Amino acid sequence: MPRGALTGSRIRDRRLAAGMRQADLARDAGISASYLNLIEHNRRRIGGKLVANIARALGCEISALTEGAEAVLLAALREAAAAGGVPVEDDRAEEFAGRFPGWAALLAERHARSDRLGQEVAALSDRLAHDPQLSASLHELLTAVTAIRSTASILSDTSDLDPAWGARFLGIIDTEGRRLADGAEALVRYLDGPAAAAPSAETPQEEVEAFFAARDWHLPELEPAQPEAIDPLLVAPELKTLAGRTLARAAMERYCADARLLPLKVLIPFADDHPGAIAARFAAPLDAVLRRLALLPGREAGLVIADNAGAITFRRPLAGFALPRHGPACPLWPLYQALSRPAVPISAHLRMPGPTARRVRADAVAMPVPTQADDQPPIFTAVMLLRPAPDEGAAMPVGPTCRICLIAACRARREPSILTPGGISQAL
Amino acid sequence: MDKRVLLIEDEPSIIEAIRFILTRDGWSVQTHSDGTTAAARVREARPTVLILDVMLPGRSGFDILEDLRGDPDFAALPVLMLTARGQSADRARAERAGASRYMTKPFSNAEVLASVNALAAGA
Numbered sequence: 081m082p083r084g085a086l087t088g089s090r091i092r093d094r095r096l097a098a099g100m101r102q103a104d105l106a107r108d109a110g111i112s113a114s115y116l117n118l119i120e121h122n123r124r125r126i127g128g129k130l131v132a133n134i135a136r137a138l139g140c141e142i143s144a145l146t147e148g149a150e151a152v153l154l155a156a157l158r159e160a161a162a163a164g165g166v167p168v169e170d171d172r173a174e175e176f177a178g179r180f181p182g183w184a185a186l187l188a189e190r191h192a193r194s195d196r197l198g199q200e201v202a203a204l205s206d207r208l209a210h211d212p213q214l215s216a217s218l219h220e221l222l223t224a225v226t227a228i229r230s231t232a233s234i235l236s237d238t239s240d241l242d243p244a245w246g247a248r249f250l251g252i253i254d255t256e257g258r259r260l261a262d263g264a265e266a267l268v269r270y271l272d273g274p275a276a277a278a279p280s281a282e283t284p285q286e287e288v289e290a291f292f293a294a295r296d297w298h299l300p301e302l303e304p305a306q307p308e309a310i311d312p313l314l315v316a317p318e319l320k321t322l323a324g325r326t327l328a329r330a331a332m333e334r335y336c337a338d339a340r341l342l343p344l345k346v347l348i349p350f351a352d353d354h355p356g357a358i359a360a361r362f363a364a365p366l367d368a369v370l371r372r373l374a375l376l377p378g379r380e381a382g383l384v385i386a387d388n389a390g391a392i393t394f395r396r397p398l399a400g401f402a403l404p405r406h407g408p409a410c411p412l413w414p415l416y417q418a419l420s421r422p423a424v425p426i427s428a429h430l431r432m433p434g435p436t437a438r439r440v441r442a443d444a445v446a447m448p449v450p451t452q453a454d455d456q457p458p459i460f461t462a463v464m465l466l467r468p469a470p471d472e473g474a475a476m477p478v479g480p481t482c483r484i485c486l487i488a489a490c491r492a493r494r495e496p497s498i499l500t501p502g503g504i505s506q507a508l
Numbered sequence: 509m510d511k512r513v514l515l516i517e518d519e520p521s522i523i524e525a526i527r528f529i530l531t532r533d534g535w536s537v538q539t540h541s542d543g544t545t546a547a548a549r550v551r552e553a554r555p556t557v558l559i560l561d562v563m564l565p566g567r568s569g570f571d572i573l574e575d576l577r578g579d580p581d582f583a584a585l586p587v588l589m590l591t592a593r594g595q596s597a598d599r600a601r602a603e604r605a606g607a608s609r610y611m612t613k614p615f616s617n618a619e620v621l622a623s624v625n626a627l628a629a630g631a
Binding site: 223226227230231233234237238245249252255256 | 522526613615
Protein backbone atom coordinates (compact mmCIF):
# COMPACT_ATOMS: atom_id res chain seq x y z
CA MET A 81 0.00 0.00 0.00
CA PRO A 82 1.38 3.40 -0.87
CA ARG A 83 1.86 5.62 2.08
CA GLY A 84 -0.86 7.99 1.00
CA ALA A 85 -1.91 11.21 2.50
CA LEU A 86 -4.46 9.58 4.78
CA THR A 87 -1.56 8.87 7.06
CA GLY A 88 -1.87 12.57 7.93
CA SER A 89 -5.27 12.09 9.52
CA ARG A 90 -3.96 9.25 11.61
CA ILE A 91 -1.02 11.29 12.79
CA ARG A 92 -3.37 14.06 13.79
CA ASP A 93 -5.69 11.65 15.65
CA ARG A 94 -2.80 10.04 17.48
CA ARG A 95 -1.30 13.42 18.41
CA LEU A 96 -4.61 14.76 19.76
CA ALA A 97 -5.22 11.53 21.65
CA ALA A 98 -1.78 11.90 23.22
CA GLY A 99 -2.56 15.50 24.12
CA MET A 100 0.46 16.79 22.19
CA ARG A 101 0.67 20.20 20.55
CA GLN A 102 1.49 20.34 16.85
CA ALA A 103 4.63 22.38 17.57
CA ASP A 104 5.93 19.77 20.02
CA LEU A 105 5.43 16.83 17.67
CA ALA A 106 6.98 18.79 14.79
CA ARG A 107 10.04 19.56 16.90
CA ASP A 108 10.38 15.91 18.02
CA ALA A 109 10.12 14.72 14.43
CA GLY A 110 12.53 17.34 13.18
CA ILE A 111 10.20 19.28 10.89
CA SER A 112 8.50 22.67 10.99
CA ALA A 113 5.07 23.04 12.59
CA SER A 114 3.61 24.41 9.38
CA TYR A 115 4.87 21.38 7.40
CA LEU A 116 3.36 19.04 10.00
CA ASN A 117 0.13 21.00 9.69
CA LEU A 118 0.08 20.34 5.93
CA ILE A 119 0.81 16.64 6.53
CA GLU A 120 -1.91 16.33 9.13
CA HIS A 121 -4.43 17.81 6.70
CA ASN A 122 -3.40 15.37 4.01
CA ARG A 123 -1.99 18.12 1.85
CA ARG A 124 1.48 16.62 1.67
CA ARG A 125 2.50 13.05 0.92
CA ILE A 126 4.65 11.52 3.58
CA GLY A 127 6.78 8.43 3.65
CA GLY A 128 9.91 6.64 4.71
CA LYS A 129 12.04 8.08 7.41
CA LEU A 130 9.68 10.88 8.36
CA VAL A 131 6.85 8.43 9.17
CA ALA A 132 9.27 6.48 11.31
CA ASN A 133 10.33 9.64 13.15
CA ILE A 134 6.76 10.73 13.77
CA ALA A 135 5.76 7.24 14.91
CA ARG A 136 8.65 7.24 17.37
CA ALA A 137 7.70 10.70 18.63
CA LEU A 138 4.09 9.55 19.08
CA GLY A 139 5.21 6.28 20.68
CA CYS A 140 3.39 4.04 18.22
CA GLU A 141 4.15 1.51 15.49
CA ILE A 142 4.74 2.81 11.96
CA SER A 143 2.03 0.47 10.74
CA ALA A 144 -0.50 2.18 13.01
CA LEU A 145 -0.02 5.28 10.91
CA THR A 146 0.22 3.78 7.45
CA GLU A 147 -1.82 0.63 7.14
CA GLY A 148 -5.54 0.34 6.79
CA ALA A 149 -8.47 0.31 4.52
CA GLU A 150 -7.74 3.64 2.91
CA ALA A 151 -6.09 2.21 -0.17
CA VAL A 152 -9.22 0.23 -0.90
CA LEU A 153 -11.38 3.25 -0.15
CA LEU A 154 -9.33 5.50 -2.41
CA ALA A 155 -9.46 2.97 -5.22
CA ALA A 156 -13.24 2.79 -4.84
CA LEU A 157 -13.52 6.59 -4.87
CA ARG A 158 -11.43 6.82 -8.03
CA GLU A 159 -13.59 4.15 -9.63
CA ALA A 160 -16.72 6.08 -8.68
CA ALA A 161 -15.19 9.26 -10.08
CA ALA A 162 -14.30 7.54 -13.33
CA ALA A 163 -17.80 6.13 -13.76
CA GLY A 164 -19.72 9.14 -12.51
CA GLY A 165 -19.61 11.41 -15.52
CA VAL A 166 -19.38 14.36 -13.15
CA PRO A 167 -16.10 16.25 -12.98
CA VAL A 168 -14.55 15.87 -9.53
CA GLU A 169 -11.42 17.14 -7.82
CA ASP A 170 -9.32 14.08 -8.71
CA ASP A 171 -6.23 15.34 -7.02
CA ARG A 172 -8.01 15.80 -3.72
CA ALA A 173 -9.50 12.30 -3.29
CA GLU A 174 -7.09 11.55 -0.46
CA GLU A 175 -7.93 14.76 1.31
CA PHE A 176 -11.65 14.01 0.93
CA ALA A 177 -11.28 10.47 2.27
CA GLY A 178 -9.15 11.74 5.11
CA ARG A 179 -11.38 14.57 6.19
CA PHE A 180 -14.73 12.90 5.62
CA PRO A 181 -14.13 9.16 5.97
CA GLY A 182 -17.80 8.44 6.61
CA TRP A 183 -19.04 10.31 3.56
CA ALA A 184 -16.28 8.82 1.46
CA ALA A 185 -17.17 5.29 2.59
CA LEU A 186 -20.82 6.02 1.84
CA LEU A 187 -19.96 7.24 -1.66
CA ALA A 188 -17.84 4.16 -2.31
CA GLU A 189 -20.58 1.89 -1.02
CA ARG A 190 -23.24 3.63 -3.17
CA HIS A 191 -21.03 3.29 -6.19
CA ALA A 192 -20.51 -0.42 -5.58
CA ARG A 193 -24.25 -0.84 -5.13
CA SER A 194 -25.16 1.01 -8.31
CA ASP A 195 -22.63 -1.11 -10.14
CA ARG A 196 -24.21 -4.27 -8.79
CA LEU A 197 -27.72 -3.09 -9.62
CA GLY A 198 -26.63 -2.23 -13.14
CA GLN A 199 -25.41 -5.78 -13.55
CA GLU A 200 -28.64 -7.18 -12.19
CA VAL A 201 -30.73 -5.05 -14.55
CA ALA A 202 -28.59 -6.20 -17.44
CA ALA A 203 -29.01 -9.83 -16.38
CA LEU A 204 -32.79 -9.46 -16.03
CA SER A 205 -33.26 -7.77 -19.39
CA ASP A 206 -30.99 -10.36 -20.89
CA ARG A 207 -33.18 -13.07 -19.45
CA LEU A 208 -36.25 -11.39 -20.93
CA ALA A 209 -34.60 -10.95 -24.32
CA HIS A 210 -33.55 -14.57 -24.43
CA ASP A 211 -36.68 -16.17 -23.05
CA PRO A 212 -37.56 -18.45 -25.99
CA GLN A 213 -41.26 -18.69 -25.20
CA LEU A 214 -41.67 -14.96 -24.84
CA SER A 215 -39.73 -14.25 -27.98
CA ALA A 216 -41.73 -16.82 -29.98
CA SER A 217 -45.00 -15.30 -28.72
CA LEU A 218 -43.88 -11.79 -29.58
CA HIS A 219 -42.74 -12.87 -33.03
CA GLU A 220 -46.14 -14.40 -33.64
CA LEU A 221 -47.92 -11.23 -32.51
CA LEU A 222 -45.69 -8.92 -34.53
CA THR A 223 -46.15 -11.01 -37.65
CA ALA A 224 -49.94 -10.90 -37.32
CA VAL A 225 -49.90 -7.18 -36.55
CA THR A 226 -47.67 -6.53 -39.56
CA ALA A 227 -50.01 -8.40 -41.89
CA ILE A 228 -53.08 -6.66 -40.50
CA ARG A 229 -51.54 -3.22 -40.62
CA SER A 230 -50.35 -3.62 -44.16
CA THR A 231 -53.57 -5.20 -45.42
CA ALA A 232 -55.82 -2.73 -43.63
CA SER A 233 -54.03 0.22 -45.14
CA ILE A 234 -54.29 -1.31 -48.60
CA LEU A 235 -58.05 -1.62 -48.03
CA SER A 236 -58.42 1.93 -46.81
CA ASP A 237 -55.98 3.66 -49.18
CA THR A 238 -56.79 1.94 -52.47
CA SER A 239 -59.86 3.69 -53.91
CA ASP A 240 -60.11 1.54 -57.05
CA LEU A 241 -59.53 -1.82 -55.38
CA ASP A 242 -60.80 -4.76 -57.37
CA PRO A 243 -63.61 -6.45 -55.37
CA ALA A 244 -61.90 -9.84 -55.64
CA TRP A 245 -58.74 -8.39 -54.12
CA GLY A 246 -60.82 -6.62 -51.50
CA ALA A 247 -62.41 -9.91 -50.45
CA ARG A 248 -59.00 -11.55 -50.34
CA PHE A 249 -57.57 -8.85 -48.09
CA LEU A 250 -60.59 -8.97 -45.79
CA GLY A 251 -59.99 -12.70 -45.53
CA ILE A 252 -56.39 -12.03 -44.55
CA ILE A 253 -57.47 -9.58 -41.87
CA ASP A 254 -59.88 -12.15 -40.51
CA THR A 255 -57.26 -14.92 -40.43
CA GLU A 256 -54.54 -12.74 -38.98
CA GLY A 257 -56.98 -11.21 -36.47
CA ARG A 258 -57.72 -14.66 -35.15
CA ARG A 259 -54.03 -15.45 -35.04
CA LEU A 260 -53.44 -12.23 -33.11
CA ALA A 261 -56.12 -13.22 -30.58
CA ASP A 262 -54.59 -16.68 -30.16
CA GLY A 263 -51.11 -15.23 -29.82
CA ALA A 264 -52.27 -12.73 -27.22
CA GLU A 265 -53.97 -15.49 -25.29
CA ALA A 266 -50.80 -17.59 -25.36
CA LEU A 267 -48.85 -14.62 -24.07
CA VAL A 268 -51.37 -14.05 -21.32
CA ARG A 269 -51.23 -17.70 -20.34
CA TYR A 270 -47.47 -17.48 -20.21
CA LEU A 271 -47.44 -14.37 -18.03
CA ASP A 272 -50.45 -15.38 -15.97
CA GLY A 273 -49.82 -19.08 -15.62
CA PRO A 274 -48.37 -20.85 -12.59
CA ALA A 275 -44.77 -20.10 -11.83
CA ALA A 276 -42.34 -22.49 -13.42
CA ALA A 277 -41.74 -25.68 -11.45
CA ALA A 278 -38.21 -24.60 -10.59
CA PRO A 279 -38.12 -20.87 -10.02
CA SER A 280 -34.89 -19.38 -11.29
CA ALA A 281 -32.84 -17.88 -8.53
CA GLU A 282 -32.50 -14.15 -9.08
CA THR A 283 -33.55 -12.42 -5.85
CA PRO A 284 -32.68 -13.75 -2.38
CA GLN A 285 -36.33 -14.73 -2.00
CA GLU A 286 -36.23 -16.64 -5.27
CA GLU A 287 -33.14 -18.42 -3.99
CA VAL A 288 -35.08 -19.56 -0.94
CA GLU A 289 -37.97 -20.68 -3.14
CA ALA A 290 -35.60 -22.56 -5.43
CA PHE A 291 -34.07 -24.18 -2.35
CA PHE A 292 -37.46 -25.36 -1.09
CA ALA A 293 -38.69 -26.30 -4.58
CA ALA A 294 -35.61 -28.46 -5.13
CA ARG A 295 -36.63 -30.37 -1.99
CA ASP A 296 -40.28 -30.60 -2.99
CA TRP A 297 -41.17 -28.10 -0.24
CA HIS A 298 -40.45 -30.48 2.59
CA LEU A 299 -37.28 -30.84 4.70
CA PRO A 300 -36.99 -34.33 6.25
CA GLU A 301 -33.68 -33.20 7.79
CA LEU A 302 -35.66 -30.96 10.13
CA GLU A 303 -38.12 -33.69 11.14
CA PRO A 304 -38.23 -34.08 14.06
CA ALA A 305 -37.28 -30.49 14.79
CA GLN A 306 -33.50 -30.24 14.88
CA PRO A 307 -32.15 -26.68 14.67
CA GLU A 308 -28.59 -28.05 14.43
CA ALA A 309 -29.55 -29.59 11.06
CA ILE A 310 -30.07 -26.12 9.56
CA ASP A 311 -26.43 -25.13 9.08
CA PRO A 312 -25.45 -28.07 6.85
CA LEU A 313 -28.44 -27.28 4.60
CA LEU A 314 -27.23 -23.72 4.03
CA VAL A 315 -24.49 -24.92 1.68
CA ALA A 316 -27.16 -25.95 -0.86
CA PRO A 317 -26.29 -24.81 -4.40
CA GLU A 318 -29.57 -22.85 -4.68
CA LEU A 319 -28.46 -20.50 -1.91
CA LYS A 320 -25.97 -18.39 -3.81
CA THR A 321 -25.86 -15.18 -1.81
CA LEU A 322 -25.48 -14.23 1.82
CA ALA A 323 -28.91 -12.61 1.67
CA GLY A 324 -30.38 -15.83 0.31
CA ARG A 325 -28.77 -17.88 3.07
CA THR A 326 -29.98 -15.43 5.72
CA LEU A 327 -33.57 -15.69 4.48
CA ALA A 328 -33.30 -19.47 4.16
CA ARG A 329 -32.02 -19.74 7.72
CA ALA A 330 -34.98 -17.70 9.01
CA ALA A 331 -37.41 -19.83 6.99
CA MET A 332 -35.88 -23.03 8.34
CA GLU A 333 -35.89 -21.77 11.91
CA ARG A 334 -39.59 -21.08 11.53
CA TYR A 335 -40.00 -24.53 9.97
CA CYS A 336 -38.29 -26.10 12.98
CA ALA A 337 -40.44 -24.20 15.45
CA ASP A 338 -43.58 -25.30 13.60
CA ALA A 339 -42.34 -28.90 13.43
CA ARG A 340 -41.77 -28.87 17.17
CA LEU A 341 -45.35 -27.71 17.80
CA LEU A 342 -46.82 -30.10 15.25
CA PRO A 343 -44.64 -33.19 14.76
CA LEU A 344 -45.19 -34.88 11.41
CA LYS A 345 -46.34 -38.21 12.83
CA VAL A 346 -49.08 -36.78 14.99
CA LEU A 347 -50.19 -34.20 12.42
CA ILE A 348 -50.50 -36.45 9.34
CA PRO A 349 -53.63 -38.39 10.50
CA PHE A 350 -55.49 -35.08 10.93
CA ALA A 351 -54.07 -33.24 7.92
CA ASP A 352 -57.42 -33.14 6.13
CA ASP A 353 -59.29 -31.73 9.14
CA HIS A 354 -60.30 -28.09 9.27
CA PRO A 355 -57.17 -26.06 10.14
CA GLY A 356 -59.04 -24.52 13.08
CA ALA A 357 -59.81 -28.00 14.43
CA ILE A 358 -56.14 -28.96 14.14
CA ALA A 359 -55.11 -25.79 15.97
CA ALA A 360 -57.57 -26.59 18.76
CA ARG A 361 -56.57 -30.27 18.99
CA PHE A 362 -52.86 -29.51 19.35
CA ALA A 363 -53.22 -26.15 21.11
CA ALA A 364 -51.09 -24.67 18.33
CA PRO A 365 -51.37 -21.21 16.81
CA LEU A 366 -53.34 -21.23 13.56
CA ASP A 367 -50.53 -19.62 11.53
CA ALA A 368 -48.22 -22.50 12.48
CA VAL A 369 -50.90 -24.99 11.42
CA LEU A 370 -51.33 -23.30 8.04
CA ARG A 371 -47.57 -23.19 7.37
CA ARG A 372 -47.23 -26.79 8.41
CA LEU A 373 -50.10 -28.00 6.22
CA ALA A 374 -48.54 -26.18 3.26
CA LEU A 375 -45.19 -27.96 3.61
CA LEU A 376 -46.19 -31.58 4.16
CA PRO A 377 -44.45 -34.29 2.12
CA GLY A 378 -46.11 -35.27 -1.14
CA ARG A 379 -49.09 -32.94 -0.91
CA GLU A 380 -50.01 -30.30 -3.45
CA ALA A 381 -50.42 -26.94 -1.72
CA GLY A 382 -49.50 -23.30 -1.98
CA LEU A 383 -48.27 -20.93 0.70
CA VAL A 384 -47.99 -17.17 0.83
CA ILE A 385 -46.54 -15.28 3.77
CA ALA A 386 -46.66 -11.49 3.93
CA ASP A 387 -45.77 -8.78 6.38
CA ASN A 388 -48.23 -6.07 7.32
CA ALA A 389 -46.89 -3.79 4.60
CA GLY A 390 -48.37 -6.40 2.25
CA ALA A 391 -44.98 -7.47 0.95
CA ILE A 392 -44.79 -11.16 0.20
CA THR A 393 -41.90 -12.79 2.04
CA PHE A 394 -42.44 -16.45 1.18
CA ARG A 395 -44.17 -18.13 -1.73
CA ARG A 396 -44.90 -21.71 -2.57
CA PRO A 397 -46.66 -21.64 -5.94
CA LEU A 398 -49.70 -23.80 -6.59
CA ALA A 399 -50.54 -24.79 -10.17
CA GLY A 400 -53.69 -22.99 -11.28
CA PHE A 401 -53.28 -20.10 -8.86
CA ALA A 402 -50.74 -17.62 -10.16
CA LEU A 403 -48.62 -15.81 -7.59
CA PRO A 404 -47.05 -12.56 -8.78
CA ARG A 405 -43.32 -12.78 -9.27
CA HIS A 406 -42.70 -9.35 -7.84
CA GLY A 407 -44.51 -6.77 -5.76
CA PRO A 408 -47.81 -6.88 -3.92
CA ALA A 409 -50.54 -9.28 -4.98
CA CYS A 410 -54.32 -8.96 -5.41
CA PRO A 411 -55.94 -6.95 -2.58
CA LEU A 412 -58.90 -9.35 -2.63
CA TRP A 413 -56.82 -12.26 -1.37
CA PRO A 414 -57.82 -13.55 2.11
CA LEU A 415 -54.15 -12.97 3.00
CA TYR A 416 -54.79 -9.22 2.99
CA GLN A 417 -58.21 -9.45 4.59
CA ALA A 418 -56.53 -11.33 7.41
CA LEU A 419 -54.15 -8.42 7.94
CA SER A 420 -57.07 -6.10 8.54
CA ARG A 421 -58.56 -8.51 11.10
CA PRO A 422 -55.60 -9.88 13.05
CA ALA A 423 -55.97 -13.29 14.68
CA VAL A 424 -59.31 -13.91 12.93
CA PRO A 425 -59.26 -16.93 10.58
CA ILE A 426 -60.35 -16.00 7.04
CA SER A 427 -61.31 -18.74 4.59
CA ALA A 428 -62.64 -18.58 1.06
CA HIS A 429 -62.83 -20.45 -2.20
CA LEU A 430 -61.06 -18.55 -4.96
CA ARG A 431 -60.65 -18.77 -8.69
CA MET A 432 -58.46 -16.76 -10.97
CA PRO A 433 -59.51 -15.87 -14.51
CA GLY A 434 -57.93 -17.72 -17.39
CA PRO A 435 -58.06 -21.18 -18.88
CA THR A 436 -55.40 -22.73 -16.65
CA ALA A 437 -56.86 -21.50 -13.39
CA ARG A 438 -58.52 -23.83 -10.92
CA ARG A 439 -60.69 -23.48 -7.86
CA VAL A 440 -58.68 -23.34 -4.64
CA ARG A 441 -59.49 -23.12 -0.98
CA ALA A 442 -57.60 -20.44 0.89
CA ASP A 443 -57.17 -20.31 4.68
CA ALA A 444 -55.50 -17.25 6.09
CA VAL A 445 -54.69 -15.66 9.41
CA ALA A 446 -52.56 -12.75 10.56
CA MET A 447 -50.75 -13.00 13.87
CA PRO A 448 -48.88 -10.32 15.80
CA VAL A 449 -45.13 -10.59 16.07
CA PRO A 450 -44.26 -10.31 19.78
CA THR A 451 -42.97 -6.87 20.73
CA GLN A 452 -40.23 -6.29 23.25
CA ALA A 453 -41.19 -2.80 24.33
CA ASP A 454 -44.46 -0.99 24.95
CA ASP A 455 -43.86 1.83 22.50
CA GLN A 456 -43.09 -0.31 19.43
CA PRO A 457 -45.63 -0.28 16.61
CA PRO A 458 -47.33 -3.67 16.24
CA ILE A 459 -46.06 -5.95 13.47
CA PHE A 460 -48.14 -8.69 11.91
CA THR A 461 -47.33 -11.66 9.73
CA ALA A 462 -50.09 -13.04 7.55
CA VAL A 463 -50.09 -16.61 6.32
CA MET A 464 -52.29 -17.99 3.56
CA LEU A 465 -52.53 -21.71 2.81
CA LEU A 466 -53.81 -22.65 -0.65
CA ARG A 467 -55.14 -26.08 -1.46
CA PRO A 468 -56.78 -27.46 -4.59
CA ALA A 469 -60.57 -27.60 -4.26
CA PRO A 470 -63.24 -29.47 -6.29
CA ASP A 471 -63.87 -27.57 -9.51
CA GLU A 472 -67.61 -27.12 -8.96
CA GLY A 473 -68.98 -24.70 -6.41
CA ALA A 474 -68.86 -21.00 -5.74
CA ALA A 475 -65.56 -19.17 -5.87
CA MET A 476 -64.61 -15.55 -5.42
CA PRO A 477 -62.89 -14.18 -8.51
CA VAL A 478 -59.45 -12.86 -7.63
CA GLY A 479 -56.36 -12.11 -9.67
CA PRO A 480 -52.62 -12.55 -9.25
CA THR A 481 -51.80 -8.84 -9.23
CA CYS A 482 -53.43 -5.93 -11.06
CA ARG A 483 -50.67 -5.56 -13.63
CA ILE A 484 -51.32 -8.99 -15.09
CA CYS A 485 -54.98 -9.46 -14.11
CA LEU A 486 -57.70 -10.22 -16.66
CA ILE A 487 -60.68 -9.16 -14.56
CA ALA A 488 -62.07 -6.05 -16.23
CA ALA A 489 -64.36 -4.44 -13.69
CA CYS A 490 -62.79 -4.66 -10.25
CA ARG A 491 -63.20 -2.19 -7.43
CA ALA A 492 -59.82 -3.23 -6.05
CA ARG A 493 -57.91 -2.44 -9.24
CA ARG A 494 -55.02 -0.08 -8.52
CA GLU A 495 -53.42 0.00 -11.97
CA PRO A 496 -54.44 -1.02 -15.48
CA SER A 497 -53.48 -4.46 -16.71
CA ILE A 498 -50.72 -4.70 -19.28
CA LEU A 499 -52.55 -7.63 -20.83
CA THR A 500 -55.92 -6.10 -21.60
CA PRO A 501 -55.86 -2.38 -22.41
CA GLY A 502 -59.59 -2.16 -21.70
CA GLY A 503 -59.81 -5.37 -19.74
CA ILE A 504 -61.97 -8.26 -20.95
CA SER A 505 -65.14 -9.37 -19.27
CA GLN A 506 -64.77 -12.59 -17.41
CA ALA A 507 -67.49 -15.17 -16.92
CA LEU A 508 -66.79 -17.26 -13.87
CA MET B 509 -35.31 1.18 -64.83
CA ASP B 510 -35.42 -2.56 -64.25
CA LYS B 511 -37.98 -3.04 -61.47
CA ARG B 512 -37.71 -6.65 -60.32
CA VAL B 513 -37.92 -7.47 -56.65
CA LEU B 514 -37.44 -10.86 -55.02
CA LEU B 515 -39.22 -11.21 -51.69
CA ILE B 516 -37.95 -13.94 -49.37
CA GLU B 517 -40.56 -14.27 -46.64
CA ASP B 518 -42.51 -17.20 -45.22
CA GLU B 519 -45.66 -15.46 -44.01
CA PRO B 520 -48.37 -15.75 -46.72
CA SER B 521 -50.34 -12.71 -45.54
CA ILE B 522 -47.27 -10.48 -45.55
CA ILE B 523 -46.26 -11.82 -48.97
CA GLU B 524 -49.73 -10.95 -50.34
CA ALA B 525 -49.63 -7.44 -48.97
CA ILE B 526 -46.10 -6.60 -50.10
CA ARG B 527 -46.70 -8.14 -53.50
CA PHE B 528 -49.82 -6.01 -53.95
CA ILE B 529 -48.15 -2.77 -52.90
CA LEU B 530 -45.09 -3.22 -55.08
CA THR B 531 -47.00 -4.55 -58.08
CA ARG B 532 -49.21 -1.46 -58.10
CA ASP B 533 -46.06 0.65 -58.13
CA GLY B 534 -44.88 -1.09 -61.30
CA TRP B 535 -42.60 -3.70 -59.77
CA SER B 536 -42.49 -7.28 -60.87
CA VAL B 537 -42.51 -9.36 -57.69
CA GLN B 538 -41.17 -12.89 -57.28
CA THR B 539 -41.40 -14.68 -53.95
CA HIS B 540 -39.63 -17.48 -52.18
CA SER B 541 -40.33 -18.91 -48.74
CA ASP B 542 -37.62 -21.42 -47.88
CA GLY B 543 -34.42 -20.38 -46.14
CA THR B 544 -32.23 -23.30 -47.26
CA THR B 545 -32.75 -22.68 -51.00
CA ALA B 546 -33.05 -18.89 -50.81
CA ALA B 547 -29.48 -18.03 -51.83
CA ALA B 548 -29.71 -20.25 -54.91
CA ARG B 549 -32.98 -18.59 -55.82
CA VAL B 550 -31.41 -15.14 -55.58
CA ARG B 551 -28.52 -16.19 -57.85
CA GLU B 552 -30.96 -17.51 -60.39
CA ALA B 553 -33.45 -14.61 -60.28
CA ARG B 554 -30.87 -11.78 -60.12
CA PRO B 555 -33.40 -9.19 -58.83
CA THR B 556 -32.92 -5.41 -58.80
CA VAL B 557 -33.75 -5.38 -55.09
CA LEU B 558 -33.91 -8.22 -52.58
CA ILE B 559 -36.30 -8.10 -49.62
CA LEU B 560 -35.09 -10.63 -47.06
CA ASP B 561 -36.86 -11.69 -43.86
CA VAL B 562 -34.66 -12.68 -40.93
CA MET B 563 -36.81 -15.47 -39.47
CA LEU B 564 -37.06 -18.08 -42.21
CA PRO B 565 -37.56 -21.82 -42.04
CA GLY B 566 -34.32 -23.71 -42.57
CA ARG B 567 -31.83 -20.87 -42.58
CA SER B 568 -31.74 -17.40 -41.10
CA GLY B 569 -31.76 -14.28 -43.26
CA PHE B 570 -28.43 -13.26 -41.72
CA ASP B 571 -26.73 -16.42 -42.96
CA ILE B 572 -28.27 -16.09 -46.42
CA LEU B 573 -27.06 -12.51 -46.67
CA GLU B 574 -23.54 -13.35 -45.51
CA ASP B 575 -23.44 -16.07 -48.14
CA LEU B 576 -24.53 -13.65 -50.88
CA ARG B 577 -22.15 -10.89 -49.80
CA GLY B 578 -19.26 -13.35 -50.11
CA ASP B 579 -20.07 -13.71 -53.81
CA PRO B 580 -18.65 -10.82 -55.93
CA ASP B 581 -21.73 -10.97 -58.18
CA PHE B 582 -24.00 -10.09 -55.28
CA ALA B 583 -21.72 -7.98 -53.10
CA ALA B 584 -23.51 -4.82 -54.24
CA LEU B 585 -27.08 -6.16 -54.49
CA PRO B 586 -29.46 -3.77 -52.67
CA VAL B 587 -30.94 -5.75 -49.77
CA LEU B 588 -33.77 -4.67 -47.48
CA MET B 589 -33.92 -6.81 -44.34
CA LEU B 590 -37.17 -7.42 -42.47
CA THR B 591 -37.39 -8.63 -38.92
CA ALA B 592 -39.96 -8.92 -36.19
CA ARG B 593 -37.37 -8.21 -33.58
CA GLY B 594 -36.29 -4.62 -33.20
CA GLN B 595 -33.44 -5.27 -30.81
CA SER B 596 -30.30 -3.30 -31.38
CA ALA B 597 -28.33 -6.56 -31.45
CA ASP B 598 -30.30 -7.67 -34.51
CA ARG B 599 -29.79 -4.32 -36.19
CA ALA B 600 -26.05 -4.58 -35.62
CA ARG B 601 -26.06 -8.13 -36.91
CA ALA B 602 -27.94 -7.08 -40.07
CA GLU B 603 -25.41 -4.31 -40.66
CA ARG B 604 -22.51 -6.71 -40.18
CA ALA B 605 -24.08 -9.22 -42.54
CA GLY B 606 -24.24 -6.46 -45.15
CA ALA B 607 -27.86 -5.29 -45.26
CA SER B 608 -28.34 -2.10 -47.30
CA ARG B 609 -31.40 -1.20 -45.24
CA TYR B 610 -33.22 -2.65 -42.28
CA MET B 611 -36.93 -2.52 -41.49
CA THR B 612 -38.69 -3.63 -38.32
CA LYS B 613 -42.12 -5.23 -38.31
CA PRO B 614 -44.73 -3.89 -38.16
CA PHE B 615 -43.89 -1.48 -40.98
CA SER B 616 -46.13 0.77 -43.05
CA ASN B 617 -46.74 0.17 -46.73
CA ALA B 618 -45.35 3.59 -47.54
CA GLU B 619 -42.11 2.68 -45.76
CA VAL B 620 -41.69 -0.49 -47.80
CA LEU B 621 -42.33 1.33 -51.04
CA ALA B 622 -40.03 4.21 -50.19
CA SER B 623 -37.23 1.85 -49.08
CA VAL B 624 -37.42 -0.35 -52.16
CA ASN B 625 -37.48 2.62 -54.53
CA ALA B 626 -34.62 4.32 -52.71
CA LEU B 627 -32.55 1.12 -52.90
CA ALA B 628 -33.29 0.75 -56.62
CA ALA B 629 -32.22 4.37 -57.17
CA GLY B 630 -28.92 3.57 -55.46
CA ALA B 631 -29.59 5.51 -52.27
